[in-house]
Amino acid sequence: MAVRFAQRMNEMKASEIREILKLTQRPEVISFAGGLPAPETFPTEELAAVTARVLAESGAHALQYSTTEGYPPLRRWIAAHMNATLGTATAADDILITSGSQQGLDLTGKVLLDDGDVVLCESPTYLGAINALRAYRPRFVEVPTDDDGMIPGELDAILDHEPRAKVIYVIPDFQNPTGRTWSLARRHALIETARRRQVPVVEDCPYAEVRFEGVSLPAIKSLDEDGLVVFLGTFSKIFCPGMRIGWVAAARPLLEKYVLAKQGADLQTATLAQMQVARYLQDYDLAANIERARALYGARRATMIRALEREMPDGVRFTRPAGGLFLWVELPESVDARELLLACIERNVAFVPGGPFFPNRGHENTMRLNFSSMPPARIEEGVRRLGAVLREFLGRAEHGSPRRCSAAVAG
Amino acid sequence: MAVRFAQRMNEMKASEIREILKLTQRPEVISFAGGLPAPETFPTEELAAVTARVLAESGAHALQYSTTEGYPPLRRWIAAHMNATLGTATAADDILITSGSQQGLDLTGKVLLDDGDVVLCESPTYLGAINALRAYRPRFVEVPTDDDGMIPGELDAILDHEPRAKVIYVIPDFQNPTGRTWSLARRHALIETARRRQVPVVEDCPYAEVRFEGVSLPAIKSLDEDGLVVFLGTFSKIFCPGMRIGWVAAARPLLEKYVLAKQGADLQTATLAQMQVARYLQDYDLAANIERARALYGARRATMIRALEREMPDGVRFTRPAGGLFLWVELPESVDARELLLACIERNVAFVPGGPFFPNRGHENTMRLNFSSMPPARIEEGVRRLGAVLREFLGRAEHGSPRRCSAAVAG
Numbered sequence: 001m002a003v004r005f006a007q008r009m010n011e012m013k014a015s016e017i018r019e020i021l022k023l024t025q026r027p028e029v030i031s032f033a034g035g036l037p038a039p040e041t042f043p044t045e046e047l048a049a050v051t052a053r054v055l056a057e058s059g060a061h062a063l064q065y066s067t068t069e070g071y072p073p074l075r076r077w078i079a080a081h082m083n084a085t086l087g088t089a090t091a092a093d094d095i096l097i098t099s100g101s102q103q104g105l106d107l108t109g110k111v112l113l114d115d116g117d118v119v120l121c122e123s124p125t126y127l128g129a130i131n132a133l134r135a136y137r138p139r140f141v142e143v144p145t146d147d148d149g150m151i152p153g154e155l156d157a158i159l160d161h162e163p164r165a166k167v168i169y170v171i172p173d174f175q176n177p178t179g180r181t182w183s184l185a186r187r188h189a190l191i192e193t194a195r196r197r198q199v200p201v202v203e204d205c206p207y208a209e210v211r212f213e214g215v216s217l218p219a220i221k222s223l224d225e226d227g228l229v230v231f232l233g234t235f236s237k238i239f240c241p242g243m244r245i246g247w248v249a250a251a252r253p254l255l256e257k258y259v260l261a262k263q264g265a266d267l268q269t270a271t272l273a274q275m276q277v278a279r280y281l282q283d284y285d286l287a288a289n290i291e292r293a294r295a296l297y298g299a300r301r302a303t304m305i306r307a308l309e310r311e312m313p314d315g316v317r318f319t320r321p322a323g324g325l326f327l328w329v330e331l332p333e334s335v336d337a338r339e340l341l342l343a344c345i346e347r348n349v350a351f352v353p354g355g356p357f358f359p360n361r362g363h364e365n366t367m368r369l370n371f372s373s374m375p376p377a378r379i380e381e382g383v384r385r386l387g388a389v390l391r392e393f394l395g396r397a398e399h400g401s402p403r404r405c406s407a408a409v410a411g
Numbered sequence: 412m413a414v415r416f417a418q419r420m421n422e423m424k425a426s427e428i429r430e431i432l433k434l435t436q437r438p439e440v441i442s443f444a445g446g447l448p449a450p451e452t453f454p455t456e457e458l459a460a461v462t463a464r465v466l467a468e469s470g471a472h473a474l475q476y477s478t479t480e481g482y483p484p485l486r487r488w489i490a491a492h493m494n495a496t497l498g499t500a501t502a503a504d505d506i507l508i509t510s511g512s513q514q515g516l517d518l519t520g521k522v523l524l525d526d527g528d529v530v531l532c533e534s535p536t537y538l539g540a541i542n543a544l545r546a547y548r549p550r551f552v553e554v555p556t557d558d559d560g561m562i563p564g565e566l567d568a569i570l571d572h573e574p575r576a577k578v579i580y581v582i583p584d585f586q587n588p589t590g591r592t593w594s595l596a597r598r599h600a601l602i603e604t605a606r607r608r609q610v611p612v613v614e615d616c617p618y619a620e621v622r623f624e625g626v627s628l629p630a631i632k633s634l635d636e637d638g639l640v641v642f643l644g645t646f647s648k649i650f651c652p653g654m655r656i657g658w659v660a661a662a663r664p665l666l667e668k669y670v671l672a673k674q675g676a677d678l679q680t681a682t683l684a685q686m687q688v689a690r691y692l693q694d695y696d697l698a699a700n701i702e703r704a705r706a707l708y709g710a711r712r713a714t715m716i717r718a719l720e721r722e723m724p725d726g727v728r729f730t731r732p733a734g735g736l737f738l739w740v741e742l743p744e745s746v747d748a749r750e751l752l753l754a755c756i757e758r759n760v761a762f763v764p765g766g767p768f769f770p771n772r773g774h775e776n777t778m779r780l781n782f783s784s785m786p787p788a789r790i791e792e793g794v795r796r797l798g799a800v801l802r803e804f805l806g807r808a809e810h811g812s813p814r815r816c817s818a819a820v821a822g
Contacts (some may be wrong), residue, residue, distance in 0.1 A: 047470075265513070266655065273684060
């Protein structure tokens with residue numbers, strides 16, 4: 001077969017790390033790799049009850065085609081919820097229901113990006129966003145980022161000489177992969193820059209409600225008076241990911257383009273799933289469910305941080321997120337996290353090396369740890385093993401025989 | 412706001428016909444416009460039962476993230492079903508579960524098309540495919556098509572001078588919009604051409620099982636020995652459309668690219684929906700459900716054909732499909748179906764004008780009628796009104812005052 005694929009497929013390669021991580025799905029592996037919410041937080045029984053109600057009362061509607069924009073009661077709930085929790089002024093008509101917020105990223109590429117356009121992103125940024133947007137063949141420019149978010153002067157300097165900058169992509173709350181949260185001043189600075197330059201901002205916001213401590217900060221969308229912020233939301237981290245219900249909230253001129261793009265991409269998100277979620281939100285208390293997730297993940301984060309403080313050798317730094325699912329580790333420069341992963345898998349512990357979260361590569365001495373999906377005892381044991389392998393690596397490096405990255409993990 | 416959209420958005424305009432048809436959702440309108448399956452065929456109670464079982468037995472799995480490729484038992488069922496009903500030799504690993512077969516069309520564009528590549532299609536072809544593929548900015552070349560399918564000599568002549576031909580898109584069974592079915596000889600001729608030219612074929616097959624009479628023909632996929640046919644399947648017409656479960660079946664080198672493209676597009680199709688469908692297929696008899704749809708739609712088609720024979724003036728031709736959901740009407744040259752639609756809406760009857768099904772336009776004297784969603788008495792009344800409006804139009808045309816298409820429906 002000599003099929004000629006589109007050029008974009010040259011850049012969309014299977015992640016070798018993903019292939020390696022497939023090996024870690026054995027139950028004996030302590031995995032800090034995925035971004036899985038804890039199934040203990042899923043409202044399984046409630047969902048069975050609402051499904052029975054939806055199908056009994058509106059089965060013909062629930063199983064039929066429906067509009068691209070989404071199920072009106074769900075759009076209304078989301079708009080009201082955003083306004084109450086994030087300080088936005090969103091109307092139901094500003095909402096497009098998507099198949100998870102990942103689809104919001106793909107539609108962003110479709111709506112905004114021509115070949116060679118520039119995406120400005122945090123450094124590092126969400127791997128799934130890199131993968132979604134790469135299909136539209138942009139150039140990624142990483143904006144220097146510290147613990148408070150993108151550095152405004154750096155963003156401005158980049159925009160000065162990037163006339164093809166088409167979108168600024170940010171995850172301001174408990175970022176994936178670092179766990180960082182933008183300060184209020186940085187949020188204001190970003191919206192001011194976007195306004196002055198008329199460049200849209202995509203605010204990816206899956207974790208904001210999973211906060212363990214401190215007070216919530218206003219969404220960047222809530223500071224937007226020019227209709228320049230596209231907000232991506234999802235029920236994956238506060239309800240469950242397996243139903244794939246997310247949303248785009250944007251001003252009408254932008255949203256209309258997203259609706260057109262979604263119409264071509266998959267017509268609509270499943271009617272039944274939208275009605276199941278909407279009915280759950282009507283009949284049960286999502287806030288109580290979120291509270292359970294917060295308590296559970298907050299305790300697991302504390303366990304992981306205590307274990308890292310105890311087990312990590314000198315020269316290792318890590319973030320202490322106030323929410324979300326991940327923390328970020330910087331290892332001594334001599335350690336390649338891909339090699340470390342291979343050695344760790346032999347001890348039945350897994351994580352994601354940090355390099356792939358930098359679209360222009362480098363930073364191979366970093367890694368992302370998930371703390372939401374493993375119970376505390378396994379977190380402690382996993383971090384203990386990780387520390388032991390790392391100390392072996394550092395010992396070898398000191399003795400002048402660094403283990404080099406093999407071809408099998410170079411991707 | 413001065414957001415610069417991607418160039419592709421210039422071609423992706425809101426369909427004005429779609430906007431007009433939104434006006435026809437009032438219950439008093441007799442609509443032959445949509446492609447809606449009859450809700451009487453939806454297994455509503457069975458779905459409530461299987462949902463309860465899935466959530467009770469595997470709730471933590473059903474609501475969690477899962478693989479991009481899809482739920483293994485569902486992939487196995489689909490492969491076995493295709494092999495039994497369509498004569499293919501498909502393995503479970505050749506299947507990717509998608510969000511309806513519309514997503515299979517979008518992924519086709521992503522995997523195969525660069526700007527300016529050529530898509531060969533039937534004339535007319537499915538409007539949703541035109542919309543999905545247009546996002547990848549191809550040129551559409553309509554291959555002359557008769558009642559037996561694409562004309563092989565014409566296809567070959569086009570391929571001789573279209574070096575950028577990247578995909579041949581066909582709907583061989585009860586085509587949308589015409590209701591036509593390809594002969595066996597034409598299926599063989601197509602696969603022979605694809606093999607000789609090494610151009611992939613996308614076989615879109617949503618209706619093959621909804622056959623009212625005659626015997627099934629082998630899928631083009633079943634004749635493919637070179638792994639060149641990408642088969643798009645769906646549960647929308649044989650089970651229900653509101654769960655958005657479709658699939659791509661393709662040889663591994665092609666399927667791997669579709670999997671990568673889907674990973675970026677939306678990570679995966681909903682785990683719960685896949686498990687609901689798989690459990691329904693395990694616990695209940697899909698064949699009996701299909702049989703109900705066949706009987707219902709076959710009777711409605713017969714009603715519509717009898718009514719058309721009775722009500723249509725001379726010079727009107729229409730197809731008599733042996734299955735599917737649609738038939739196709741050619742009006743006298745003087746009649747513009749968009750104008751006819753506006754006049755029909757005033758009498759509370761609706762259809763889709765045929766022009767948009769030709770990617771390079773023209774053929775404004777055609778229309779698509781759906782016969783699956785209206786009960787027989789409303790079909791008879793709707794065709795009666797359609798005939799009356801049409802006779803008025805023809806009368807006016809004879810008397811030299813043709814009503815011209817207004818700007819409002821020119822899109």
